[in-house]
Amino acid sequence: MLLNLTIKNFAIVSYVEVDWQKGMTTITGETGAGKSIAIDALGLCLGERALTNTVRPGSDKAELCASFDVTDNKSARQWLDAHDLQNDDECIIRRVISCEGRSRAYINGNSVPLNQLKTLGEKLINIHGQHDHQLLLKSTEQRRLLDAYANHQPMLAKLQSAQKQWRHLNNELATLQQQKQQRQAEQQLLHYQVQELDEFNIQDGEFTQLENDFKRHANAQKLMILSEQSLQTLANDEQMNAISALQQSLDSLSQLSEIDSNAKAITSLVEEAKISLEEACNDLNHYQQSIEINPEQYALIEERYSTAINLARKHHIEPENLLEHHKGLAAQLASIANDDMRLEHIDNELQDCLHQYQQLATKLSASRQKQAKLLAQKISSAMHELNMPDAKFELQLTTNESSEPAMYGLDNIEFVVAMNPGQSLESMAKVASGGELSRISLAIQVILAEKVDTPVLIFDEVDVGISGPTAAKVGQQLQRLGQNTQVICVTHLPQVAAKGDQQLFVSKLIDGKQTQTQVSHLSAVARENEVARLLAGDQISQSSLANAKELLAKTA
Missing domain, CATH: 3.40.50.300 (P-loop containing nucleotide triphosphate hydrolases)
Structure with missing residues (x-):
């Protein structure tokens, strides 16, 4: 309170x-x-x-x-x-x-x-x-009053949930149907693109390897020449090479170290350099032997490398991104297939949802019919108590003709009254005075x-x-x-x-x-005076004061 x-x-x-x-x-x-x-x-x-x-x-x-x-x-x-x-x-x-x-x-x-x-x-x-009574003339308010009286809120909540689900499914169906033609054209293109990429079947990191292999085979002759030149300079030239020069220097440094021990550190560094150079020459020799000129293998590598570049150019992406792009297109194609499957199943869901809505709406309608009679009886009795002894009041329920589920159910509700004997029941807006x-x-x-x-x-x-x-x-x-x-x-x-x-x-x-x-x-006295004022106006008389006391006494 x-x-x-x-x-x-x-x-x-x-x-x-x-x-x-x-x-x-x-x-x-x-x-x-x-x-x-x-x-x-x-x-x-x-x-x-x-x-x-x-x-x-x-x-x-x-x-x-x-x-x-x-x-x-x-x-x-x-x-x-x-x-x-x-x-x-x-x-x-x-x-x-x-x-x-x-x-x-x-x-x-x-x-x-x-x-x-x-x-x-x-x-x-x-x-x-x-001014609330003016709302009473609206059919939506009349339906709300009946549902409030009958405590239909839990039933309405379930009904509205079913109607909302039906509307959601119906909108989804309409969207899928509108997009069906567009999806079909898109599906054909995607199917071709995915099939082409499926056939190429590039693997993770493959393009980088292809690029390296292509460069190596394309420049095999040059690699042979450069590696041979390096080996000649480092070790194979009979007249003068780097290892021979280091060995001569190392011989001189060894003699120097025997005379002056301070040169031993320098000798050690040159020895290490000679060993490193010999290892490098050994590795370079193995590298040179690994270089092979194989036209058939080169042709295969060149073909796959060129195909990767052409596919990337065709899809407006970098070749390194072909695999991810392939996965994305495949996902889009699967999504379209799912939409088509969804289109096949959504009709069944709509029918199930509509059936659930109709069951709830029928149950609500039956309760409204029952409660409308009880409410009409109570309102008629209350009207008789309020000095409308001949009044009749009813709630008329008619079925909503809409083909689509409505948030409020199947019923249109109208309050009808007859204020005088012999009058037929008519809409309250037509016959009731203010x-x-x-x-x-x-x-x-x-x-x-x-x-x-x-x-x-x-x-x-x-x-x-x-x-x-x-x-x-x-x-x-x-x-x-x-x-x-x-x-x-x-x-x-x-x-x-x-x-x-x-x-x-x-x-x-x-x-x-x-x-x-x-x-x-x-106070009690002030209240008597105020009620008397309401009875007679500002000029309070003994008669109005007596009437006020009588009214208050009856209340007490």
Whole structure:
């Protein structure tokens, strides 16, 4: 339940703090005083969109804070726990709105996005405005009310999941069918390309080896000449070669070392150089012997090397990337084959999904038929209690003719009424007056409130267009509702105001410069005067005061 509401610098309110109690609270006040100011502030506090005139003129920000007891509100507690925002049994919601329109929201001291504030607010308060009854004329709202009364939310969730899956499969099928011709042309090209690369079958690192082998065979004669020249210079020239020259130098250094031991290190280095040179000559000799001029082998290497280059040029890639490119094209070809297989199977999936949807929709439709009769009986009874003794109310269900699954199922729903004896049932929009529509709306709201677990119900002048004995009936309905939940009702009717367990009065103070709104709890005597004012206007007479006392006495 709502415990406290604090309003700072909001609209024409400088500062107001209101403590709320159990049962039914009525709010009255003078015309233009801002009776709905607390309701508007609560709406903003719980995530509604802020308007440009939210902040009081001359202030830099508006601040709204509401605290709730959530001890018995299982839905709210679970939501708070799921979002790590729990704070024992009390929930404090705060919203700050700057004069530039920026907004910050807090739950139990934690900064949260506005959409989280709104989601939590729906679990704490249900606000019914004075124009809500106009929504009652829309078929979508009529279907929503029936489903809310029948608690169809779990069934609707399953139905909507099946419909969403059907729509997804249907879109996939349409896409695959549209792309089928394009895929066929692409498949032919890919098949040729992959087959060509399959036949070539290049291996990892093969092109680098091919390139080296091609260069070696292409330059075999030159390699023979260069290696022979090097061997001649190093060892094979009989007149003068590098090894012979080193040996001569080494002989001289050996004699030098015998005379001067300081030359031994130099001798060792020359010896090492001679040994290294001899090893190099040996390796070079083996290399020269390995060089062979084999025209047949060279032709094979040249052909494969040229094919690799031509294939790479054909696919606009580097030859080194042929293998990866081959794998990529093969994957694309496999994907197209998978799409074709998917096209073959998707029809079966669509039929299964449609069958599941139809089963769920048929079950929902049967429940709607049953619950529509129960709801119609309750609304008819409530209408009789609200001074419409001859009224008849029914919910007519017709089958949706669409060939595609709808999010709401198979049913179109229409509220039909007959207000007078002998009249046939017709659409509510055609036969119900504004006052009658307001009463029907209130009757439905009261019935739904008994079914839907919302701990705080707010009615903002839902009794517009109602007077006399009917107003008393409305008051009784709201009072009965207040026995099980907290009810807050903004009203201009004395018969409704008197039914509250407590009453708040909204007044407007003007000091010549500024206008301020105040909210105060009425004492027993002040309440008698206020109800009398509602009965007779500003000139309270003894008769109106006596009537006020009588109304309040009946409530007590």
